Amino acid sequence: MPVVYTCRIFKVLEEEVTLPNGHRSRLNWIDHNPCIAVVPRDGNGDFILIRQYRHATGGYLLEIPAGNMDRGETPELCVQRELREETGYRAGWVTKLFEGYLLPGYGNEYMHFYLAEDLEAAPLPPDADEDIAIVRVSPAEIQKLLFGGSIRDVKTALGLTLVLQR
Numbered sequence: 001m002p003v004v005y006t007c008r009i010f011k012v013l014e015e016e017v018t019l020p021n022g023h024r025s026r027l028n029w030i031d032h033n034p035c036i037a038v039v040p041r042d043g044n045g046d047f048i049l050i051r052q053y054r055h056a057t058g059g060y061l062l063e064i065p066a067g068n069m070d071r072g073e074t075p076e077l078c079v080q081r082e083l084r085e086e087t088g089y090r091a092g093w094v095t096k097l098f099e100g101y102l103l104p105g106y107g108n109e110y111m112h113f114y115l116a117e118d119l120e121a122a123p124l125p126p127d128a129d130e131d132i133a134i135v136r137v138s139p140a141e142i143q144k145l146l147f148g149g150s151i152r153d154v155k156t157a158l159g160l161t162l163v164l165q166r
Contacts, residue, residue: 004028009068010107030107036078037066039097039159040087040116046136047160048087048119053131062135062145063156066111075099075112083116084124086132092118097162102155113159115166139164 005012010032018024040048051060067082069075079094097113126132137145142160145151151160 010109028106030103030109032107032109033068033071034075034110034112035066035068036075036082036112036114037064037155037159038079038083038091038094038114038116039064039163040083040089040091040119041163042119042136046138047142047163048089049135049137049156050086051133051135057152061153061156062151063153064159066155075114079112079114079116081124084122085126086130087134088121088123089116089119090122091116092120097159097166111155113155113162115163 002014003011004014010030012028013031014026014028016024016026042048047064049062050065052063053059054061065082065086067078067085069078073081075096076094080090084090093116095115095117097115099110099112101107102109102111142164146157146160151157
């Protein structure tokens with residue numbers, strides 16, 4: 001399977017394949033490590049979101065914390081690490097919400113969604129390539145943000161919706 005491009009986050013591969021229906025096709029796809037997304041909720045029931053600069057979108061997005069799993073790292077350990085790096089909190093309790101492929105049409109990135117509760121301060125240094133600010137939002141405000149267009153990140157919309165529907 002020839003690698004066309006490699007970077008810090010993913011590889012692009014190209015290969016000739018025979019599809020289940022017998023047709024042959026040349027396909028390109030992105031090989032990506034598994035990742036996590038976490039919906040942090042404080043003791044008051046408020047959500048802790050991050051406002052993060054995303055160069056590819058041309059600005060800042062309101063998001064839930066997320067990140068790539070390191071080799072050998074479990075989703076739960078990754079949740080705690082990313083939560084500490086991006087929000088400065090550690091969760092006393094995490095609950096699995098969902099897992100699945102993000103962009104199966106052209107990649108294998110697999111995301112695990114969690115709810116994080118019973119938060120306590122435990123900051124880790126942030127990643128050098130991230131520009132993040134913390135934003136606390138009440139459940140009532142979340143609905144307005146979701147349906148008013150302020151949240152434009154799909155993983156964030158899914159994560160918040162999963163928690164609101166519990």
